[in-house]
Amino acid sequence: MRLMPRDVELPAETAQTFQENARLKAEAVFVALRGEVAVLADDSGLEAAALDGRPGTLSARFAGEKAGDEANVAKLLEELAGRDDREARFVCSLCLILPGSGEGRWDCRVLEVEGFSHGAITHAPRGVDGFGYDPVFRPVGWTKTLAEATPTEKDRVSHRGAASQALVALLSGRAPARQGTGGCEVEDDGVVERGP
Secondary structure, X not given: OOOOOOOOOOOOOOOOOHHHHHHHHHHHHHXXXXXXXXXXXXXXXXXXXXXXXXXXXXXXXOOOOOOOXXXXXXXXXXXXXXXXXXXXXXXXXXXXXXXXXXXXOOXXXXXXXXXXXXEEEOOOOOOOOOOOOHHHEEEOOOXXXXXXXXXXXXXXXXXXXXXXXXXXHHHOOOOXXXXXXXXXXXXXXXXXXXXX
């Protein structure tokens, strides 16, 4: 696997869903590389039920374009203050574009999957081992936050792990399980045959 070439510029993440943003990025890189190599892109973030899915696709810049993790967490806690519904989930969307048989310039195969990790937002940050919203995200069935967990524990409930497992299942010709790592949900949007 190679990282994206430095001369390739990603488009702005302007879509309303993680899936659409992942596809935007994958398509831009696939076209920039002339459709000759497989491209994998992702988009991920946090959705809070009481906030109608926000921060959503704005997770990394919830408190502003230049905001860091602490500011984003503070804004989330401020918006959830006084609310009983603390339900939330992490979402990871993956888009893989595979070059086709070469018969057409943009002959390709597009695989899209999503993985989820369900939990709740705590009332205050706890723990130091993590980033983003980890200090306030408590997975379902846990008493601690992701920032208080070991790497192995985090892997068991990873939304990225769930999405990755679904993608591997699609590539191997198996249908993805409805439950990913540690009970995380997997949503398979199947295979879309089209050019970018």
